Amino acid sequence: MENVEVEVPPFFICPISLEIMKDPVTISTGITYDRDSIETWLFSSDHKTKTCPVTKLPVSTDPDDLMITPNLTLRRLIQSWCNLNASRGVIPIPSPKPPVSKPYVEKLLSDARSPALQAKCLKRLRSIASSQNGSTKRCVESAGAVEFLASLVNSECSTSSSEDMGDDFNARALTNDALCILYNLRLTESGLRQLVRGGQFVDSLTQVMLRGSYDSRAYAVLLLKSMFEVAEPMEMITLRTDLFHEVVQVLHDGISPQATKAALKLLIHVCPWGRSRIKAVEAGAVSVLVEKLLESSEKRICELVFMLLEMVCQSAEGRAELLRHGAGIAIVSKKILRVSQIASERSVRILHSLARFSATPAIVQEMLEIGVAAKLCLVLQVESGRKTKEKAIEILRLHRRAWRNSPCIPASLASSYP
Numbered sequence: 544m545e546n547v548e549v550e551v552p553p554f555f556i557c558p559i560s561l562e563i564m565k566d567p568v569t570i571s572t573g574i575t576y577d578r579d580s581i582e583t584w585l586f587s588s589d590h591k592t593k594t595c596p597v598t599k600l601p602v603s604t605d606p607d608d609l610m611i612t613p614n615l616t617l618r619r620l621i622q623s624w625c626n627l628n629a630s631r632g633v634i635p636i637p638s639p640k641p642p643v644s645k646p647y648v649e650k651l652l653s654d655a656r657s658p659a660l661q662a663k664c665l666k667r668l669r670s671i672a673s674s675q676n677g678s679t680k681r682c683v684e685s686a687g688a689v690e691f692l693a694s695l696v697n698s699e700c701s702t703s704s705s706e707d708m709g710d711d712f713n714a715r716a717l718t719n720d721a722l723c724i725l726y727n728l729r730l731t732e733s734g735l736r737q738l739v740r741g742g743q744f745v746d747s748l749t750q751v752m753l754r755g756s757y758d759s760r761a762y763a764v765l766l767l768k769s770m771f772e773v774a775e776p777m778e779m780i781t782l783r784t785d786l787f788h789e790v791v792q793v794l795h796d797g798i799s800p801q802a803t804k805a806a807l808k809l810l811i812h813v814c815p816w817g818r819s820r821i822k823a824v825e826a827g828a829v830s831v832l833v834e835k836l837l838e839s840s841e842k843r844i845c846e847l848v849f850m851l852l853e854m855v856c857q858s859a860e861g862r863a864e865l866l867r868h869g870a871g872i873a874i875v876s877k878k879i880l881r882v883s884q885i886a887s888e889r890s891v892r893i894l895h896s897l898a899r900f901s902a903t904p905a906i907v908q909e910m911l912e913i914g915v916a917a918k919l920c921l922v923l924q925v926e927s928g929r930k931t932k933e934k935a936i937e938i939l940r941l942h943r944r945a946w947r948n949s950p951c952i953p954a955s956l957a958s959s960y961p
Contacts, residue, residue, distance in 0.1 A: 568581065649686045832848050845878065884927065
């Protein structure tokens with residue numbers, strides 16, 4: 544449409560996308576937009592205030608209050624104009640599909656309770672949830688899909704033994720479909736809280752991560768990440784140790800970059816609460832994090848790894864595990880100035896924790912021999928963050944007696960030793 548040299552009537556243009564409207568709808572403020580554009584605007588996380596783009600008046604996104612009315616007159620005008628200008632290269636707009644209604648979703652959920660219709664209904668719900676239509680997602684959620692899908696996963700996990708879920712194709716398929724739908728719905732905060740409440744669904748997702756398919760395990764950790772972002776502190780303090788084991792295992796297996804980032808963010812979110820740091824260390828998180836740094840060069844993953852590693856190194860157990868790993872100190876030091884300013888700052892903080900609280904004579908000597916002191920001197924010579932330099936200076940001064948005149952520090956860097 545953009546390449547057609549024909550003047551388009553201004554009232555055919557959507558105020559948001561500035562393109563001709565394919566499905567004009569009028570919202571509660573009286574302004575007409577293209578359906579896809581206004582629903583993307585209203586249901587996008589980038590627009591938390593939920594206002595009309597033109598009038599700036601508030602607009603409710605509650606499915607029961609949301610007023611999005613098809614502007615049939617304008618649609619007919621646009622279609623007629625397109626037909627009249629077809630000879631000039633204007634492509635006619637197709638008639639839009641009718642939006643999914645709440646009664647239709649409720650009927651699907653009701654039918655899905657029948658074992659004979661369950662697979663078919665879940666397939667249809669999965670198709671609906673995968674659409675980009677924000678109001679459709681809220682419609683599905685408000686129709687009771689969250690409760691039904693969670694109960695389906697809970698039921699499959701409670702009735703299947705460890706061997707059964709791995710071998711029963713139907714059980715795995717149903718669980719995968721249910722988790723896929725829940726994830727694609729991009730649930731509201733209230734929907735996510737509903738999943739956290741009581742802890743049963745969290746336990747079920749732990750089982751899915753233990754014995755589900757790769758896809759199901761990925762959906763499980765993605766859902767858990769979103770759920771814990773809205774969970775109450777007490778709900779994170781009481782998390783079971785086996786959940787940490789399974790999240791760390793997902794991280795170890797590298798199911799997908801998306802699942803890896805979700806697992807890291809999940810652990811970062813829960814580690815400040817209770818004994819979560821210790822649980823993560825006991826689950827083998829430190830070793831897996833070091834391995835991630837050794838194998839990954841992706842900036843965001845490295846930054847998340849350093850954020851989590853800094854958290855667990857605030858505990859004696861975490862520091863001990865990092866020191867026990869043969870490549871622990873070396874890889875933390877090596878990544879300084881090689882990833883990003885954020886990663887460098889957190890790397891230096893980790894070394895600062897080790898230097899202050901776990902620096903035995905043997906560790907101090909090891910840090911010197913593998914180049915930690917030299918790298919910190921380099922930090923002082925190059926352009927880096929103020930906080931990074933302050934921490935580097937503190938570490939170098941802390942072990943000045945052992946490091947200051949060592950031949951392990953090149954002469955070009957020794958001059959910058961504080």
